[in-house]
Amino acid sequence: MAAETIRWALSKSAERVICIEGQEQSQIELRVVYGNLTIARRACKDADEAMRWSGECRDAWEAYGWKRND
Numbered sequence: 001m002a003a004e005t006i007r008w009a010l011s012k013s014a015e016r017v018i019c020i021e022g023q024e025q026s027q028i029e030l031r032v033v034y035g036n037l038t039i040a041r042r043a044c045k046d047a048d049e050a051m052r053w054s055g056e057c058r059d060a061w062e063a064y065g066w067k068r069n070d
Contacts, residue, residue: 007054010066017061019054032057 007019007030017034024043028050032040040057044050062068 008058009069010058010061011069012064012066016069017066019057021050021054030054 004022009018020031022029027043
């Protein structure tokens, strides 16, 4: 996998969850990581799918009280 970037990061108390984007062949690979554990992974065919899926994941975490690290 090439260089990875963080799409978003959320925190609650001292805990943190992040969505990491990387390129895997011709797809965008997204991983949601809690601590050192990958808890969700998806290979997206294009940027629109990646944006939708990562947004849905972030919204679900925010619904449980996690806050953005802007």
